Amino acid sequence: xxxxxxxxxxxxxxxxxxxxxxxxxxxxxxxxxxxxxxxxxxxxxxxxxxxxxxxxxxxxxxxxxxxxxxxxxxxxxxxxxxxxxxxxxxxxxxxxxxxxxxxxxxxxxxxxxxxxxxxxxxxxxxxxxxxxxxxxxxxx
Amino acid sequence: xxxxxxxxxxxxxxxxxxxxxxxxxxxxxxxxxxxxxxxxxxxxxxxxxxxxxxxxxxxxxxxxxxxxxxxxxxxxxxxxxxxxxxxxxxxxxxxxxxxxxxxxxxxxxxxxxxxxxxxxxxxxxxxxxxxxxxxxxxxxxxxxxxxxxxxxxxxxxxxxxxxxxxxxxxxxxxxxxxxxxxxxxxxxxxxxxxxxxxxxxxxxxxxxxxxxxxxxxxxxxxxxxxxxxxxxxxxxxxxxxxxxxxxxxxxxxxxxxxxxxxxxxxxxxxxxxxxxxxxxxxxxxxxxxxxxxxxxxxxxxxxxxxxxxxxxxxxxxxxxxxxxxxxxxxxxxxxxxxxxxxxxxxxxxxxxxxxxxxxxxxxxxxxxxxxxxxxxxxxxxxxxxxxxxxxxxxxxxxxxxxxxxxxxxxxxxxxxxxxxxxxxxxx
Numbered sequence: 001x002x003x004x005x006x007x008x009x010x011x012x013x014x015x016x017x018x019x020x021x022x023x024x025x026x027x028x029x030x031x032x033x034x035x036x037x038x039x040x041x042x043x044x045x046x047x048x049x050x051x052x053x054x055x056x057x058x059x060x061x062x063x064x065x066x067x068x069x070x071x072x073x074x075x076x077x078x079x080x081x082x083x084x085x086x087x088x089x090x091x092x093x094x095x096x097x098x099x100x101x102x103x104x105x106x107x108x109x110x111x112x113x114x115x116x117x118x119x120x121x122x123x124x125x126x127x128x129x130x131x132x133x134x135x136x137x138x139x140x
Numbered sequence: 141x142x143x144x145x146x147x148x149x150x151x152x153x154x155x156x157x158x159x160x161x162x163x164x165x166x167x168x169x170x171x172x173x174x175x176x177x178x179x180x181x182x183x184x185x186x187x188x189x190x191x192x193x194x195x196x197x198x199x200x201x202x203x204x205x206x207x208x209x210x211x212x213x214x215x216x217x218x219x220x221x222x223x224x225x226x227x228x229x230x231x232x233x234x235x236x237x238x239x240x241x242x243x244x245x246x247x248x249x250x251x252x253x254x255x256x257x258x259x260x261x262x263x264x265x266x267x268x269x270x271x272x273x274x275x276x277x278x279x280x281x282x283x284x285x286x287x288x289x290x291x292x293x294x295x296x297x298x299x300x301x302x303x304x305x306x307x308x309x310x311x312x313x314x315x316x317x318x319x320x321x322x323x324x325x326x327x328x329x330x331x332x333x334x335x336x337x338x339x340x341x342x343x344x345x346x347x348x349x350x351x352x353x354x355x356x357x358x359x360x361x362x363x364x365x366x367x368x369x370x371x372x373x374x375x376x377x378x379x380x381x382x383x384x385x386x387x388x389x390x391x392x393x394x395x396x397x398x399x400x401x402x403x404x405x406x407x408x409x410x411x412x413x414x415x416x417x418x419x420x421x422x423x424x425x426x427x428x429x430x431x432x433x434x435x436x437x438x439x440x441x442x443x444x445x446x447x448x449x450x451x452x453x454x455x456x457x458x459x460x461x462x463x464x465x466x467x468x469x470x471x472x473x474x475x476x477x478x479x480x481x482x483x484x485x486x487x488x489x490x491x492x493x494x495x496x497x498x499x500x501x502x503x504x505x506x507x508x509x510x511x512x513x514x515x516x517x518x519x520x521x522x523x524x525x526x527x528x529x530x531x532x533x534x535x536x537x538x539x540x541x542x543x544x545x546x547x548x549x550x551x552x553x554x555x556x557x558x559x560x561x562x563x564x565x566x567x
Binding site: 005006008009011012013014015016018019020022023026027029030031033034045049053054055137138139140 | 467474
């Protein structure tokens with residue numbers, strides 16, 4: 001029996017079949033991952049980003065009651081030699097509260113404090129642009 | 141569709157696209173695009189000092205100089221006229237090139253299937269409504285010019301291959317590919333695909349002059365740049381960072397290839413989610429704005445959170461992109477199969493060019509891994525857009541039932557697709 005000629009409609013259907021299989025396989029990979037992993041919190045994502053993508057050592061925060069009060073959690077890491085305490089907030093109001101609490105400590109806090117989105121960061125020394133960029137690279 | 145309606149619709153789409161791209165280029169802060177400062181320094185150095193920038197001066201020294209020369213000349217004119225910002229003419233140049241990409245996709249569809257007007261229109265609209273093209277057309281960046289020139293070369297080749305390439309085909313395509321290669325290295329895979337197909341065609345016809353003209357003109361235009369890169373930086377395809385010394389296989393983790401967080405494109409498709417996971421990262425950047433450089437305020441002001449509307453708009457974009465993505469993939473496969481079955485070089489060139497661009501891009505992304513994901517950008521793939529749009533339009537046209545009713549359904553669906561995207565596409 002002679003093979004069926006490849007009409008345009010048949011080529012289009014074959015193309016669609018291949019595309020659906022490829023995209024479907026990608027969605028299956030995503031679904032399998034999603035089902036086998038809990039939805040990570042912002043703290044988990046941030047911790048993972050610093051440790052896996054930026055190859056930084058991440059630890060829990062100690063001795064900082066302001067950061068400890070953050071509803072989203074807190075962590076500490078060292079970026080290019082500068083220690084930074086990161087608090088994750090859940091609202092703009094909470095970010096403002098943490099900022100006010102840090103500023104109330106006085107001294108040079110203002111030059112060491114960064115508030116961006118969900119993140120309130122207190123650096124040990126005023127951060128360099130490169131240190132800021134690295135920290136901002138792990139914002140979710 | 142009557143010839144009159146067809147002409148009116150094509151004109152309407154082109155006028156609407158020109159208006160959109162000009163409006164966006166006018167409104168978009170040139171500094172928000174990637175490499176903006178480096179591009180501006182390059183443009184200044186090329187136009188004022190008539191030399192290439194050094195490695196120490198700008199991180200984009202590895203990019204070919206054509207667009208920077210043009211943008212630099214426009215910059216000097218703006219400066220002399222006191223027009224601020226002086227970078228805006230460069231953005232308008234990118235917008236004009238973005239419009240040219242749309243024209244190329246339309247003409248490519250017309251060259252392949254001259255009588256199928258609905259298909260031409262569909263290819264045009266799918267190109268014009270591509271978010272990656274619209275975003276790149278507002279930036280101070282050479283991406284759209286490279287896509288337009290490489291697309292032009294592809295178009296000249298396809299036209300020639302349909303009727304038999306001439307010396308003018310080779311020389312014309314060579315000129316466009318040469319200029320494209322002088323704009324962005326992403327044109328080179330398209331050139332390679334064209335050379336392969338032209339060589340196969342030449343062998344069949346026994347006439348090698350068009351291919352020789354293609355090679356000679358391209359070499360004359362792009363050769364000096366590539367030789368300079370080889371001599372000055374050790375590689376004709378030098379990049380702004382050294383490649384790691386580990387083997388290619390070890391440079392990216394499994395998650396880069398597998399994209400385990402793919403479903404997040406429908407939940408939270410913005411940086412840094414699924415960063416460096418190739419497919420979801422590219423998809424979210426093509427249909428949305430993964431890096432948050434489009435219509436968001438620059439990084440959230442102190443105390444402000446990223447608005448939920450920003451994320452929702454990008455989730456909607458990613459949802460809208462699923463069907464066109466399927467159609468584009470299907471089109472590339474379908475055109476490839478059809479070209480093989482019919483031994484048609486003209487039909488085979490667009491899918492081969494798209495595949496060549498994709499392979500070159502994956503090799504680049506693997507070769508130069510980066511922690512911040514800056515080597516994964518959808519706009520790097522713009523040179524493949526005309527081929528992908530034509531493929532998608534072909535699949536729709538070939539797979540739909542014949543008749544006026546199905547044409548109307550397709551028209552309504554496409555219109556809905558465009559309208560749904562407008563809030564995102566219009567700045």
